[in-house]
Amino acid sequence: MPSSRITTLLLLLIGVGLLLVAISLNQSEIVEELASKGLKSVIAGIKLP
Amino acid sequence: MKEVMAFRIFRLLVQAAFFVLITGAVLGIPKLEYPLPILWYGTIPLSRADGAFHGMLVMISEGIFPFLPLAVIVLVSAVLGPITCGWLCPFGFVQEILSFVQAEYRRLSTPAHSSFRKMKYIILVVVLFFSITLGAYHGTDFGREYYKAMGFFAPDPYAPLDPAATLFDVLPLAVFWNLLPTAWEELGSVDPFLWFRLFILALTLVLSAYVPRFWCRYFCPLGAMMGSLGSRSLLTIKRNPLKCPKEECRLCYVHCPMQISVYTEANPTLKSPDCIKCFQCVVACPHKALKVGV
Numbered sequence: 001m002p003s004s005r006i007t008t009l010l011l012l013l014i015g016v017g018l019l020l021v022a023i024s025l026n027q028s029e030i031v032e033e034l035a036s037k038g039l040k041s042v043i044a045g046i047k048l049p
Numbered sequence: 050m051k052e053v054m055a056f057r058i059f060r061l062l063v064q065a066a067f068f069v070l071i072t073g074a075v076l077g078i079p080k081l082e083y084p085l086p087i088l089w090y091g092t093i094p095l096s097r098a099d100g101a102f103h104g105m106l107v108m109i110s111e112g113i114f115p116f117l118p119l120a121v122i123v124l125v126s127a128v129l130g131p132i133t134c135g136w137l138c139p140f141g142f143v144q145e146i147l148s149f150v151q152a153e154y155r156r157l158s159t160p161a162h163s164s165f166r167k168m169k170y171i172i173l174v175v176v177l178f179f180s181i182t183l184g185a186y187h188g189t190d191f192g193r194e195y196y197k198a199m200g201f202f203a204p205d206p207y208a209p210l211d212p213a214a215t216l217f218d219v220l221p222l223a224v225f226w227n228l229l230p231t232a233w234e235e236l237g238s239v240d241p242f243l244w245f246r247l248f249i250l251a252l253t254l255v256l257s258a259y260v261p262r263f264w265c266r267y268f269c270p271l272g273a274m275m276g277s278l279g280s281r282s283l284l285t286i287k288r289n290p291l292k293c294p295k296e297e298c299r300l301c302y303v304h305c306p307m308q309i310s311v312y313t314e315a316n317p318t319l320k321s322p323d324c325i326k327c328f329q330c331v332v333a334c335p336h337k338a339l340k341v342g343v
């Protein structure tokens with residue numbers, strides 16, 4: 001098997017592992033909650049009322 | 050070449066359709082559960098998606114390991130490569146439209162291009178450094194001081210300088226809340242940092258009209274990350290050296306928005322970390338030496 005395929009397979013395994021942990025930790029909700037915290041950086045330069 | 054032009058327009062239509070989907074709150078489109086690997090922040094009320102890169106940086110800065118955003122970025126990169134850059138990213142879409150100003154893609158000199166393309170990796174390292182150190186000291190007294198000292202560069206050190214955030218978040222929100230000056234006298238009351246952001250945005254848009262995908266090529270840290278992870282993706286472009294006349298043709302290079310010398314690729318598969326998988330080189334090749342494969 002060529003080394004590039006081994007790299008890809010490793011990345012796939014890492015990605016699936018990360019996804020499984022993310023699902024078990026219910027991180028999709030955390031991402032949404034933290035989005036409001038990131039607002040300060042995104043809208044730097046304007047002050048929302 | 051008519052085929053390449055038709056393909057460019059087809060790709061623009063796909064990008065436009067995707068843009069409608071991720072801003073389709075009024076169409077009743079439900080919000081996506083998983084963040085997308087595109088330069089997107091999703092702060093406007095119309096948005097139906099979150100950006101994985103932004104989510105990743107905010108989570109790291111808050112001391113949380115970003116399993117989900119990282120999984121999305123790694124999986125998409127490993128399977129498809131940075132295809133989201135070429136086909137879905139809204140800021141890439143804007144730059145693609147602007148590239149139609151020129152009849153043909155303009156090129157930077159090879160030394161300039163090689164030097165500038167390192168910028169995106171430097172930006173990625175700097176941004177990750179600040180996010181990781183913010184996260185490492187999260188919850189401590191020093192961490193609170195550090196967070197405060199970073200100002201609006203915490204929790205996302207990249208967003209305040211990102212022209213995509215200025216275009217898709219700051220400007221729509223400023224218009225919605227009527228925050229932009231309506232008279233000359235009010236210009237002085239505008240935050241100097243907003244002027245700076247508008248300057249970066251204007252400069253990027255002007256340069257994108259002359260150098261295709263200017264921001265993606267030289268300044269996008271997400272592109273740098275996905276390109277590095279996805280240079281050996283399952284979906285790839287294969288070159289048949291027996292069919293390719295190399296220097297005599299060079300049409301793949303001429304039609305590549307990322308200025309990649311596809312015809313000089315030594316490997317049978319294209320492994321450039323700059324490739325955004327737009328497949329314009331495949332369409333442009335008159336010798337059928339390039340094909341999309343796994």
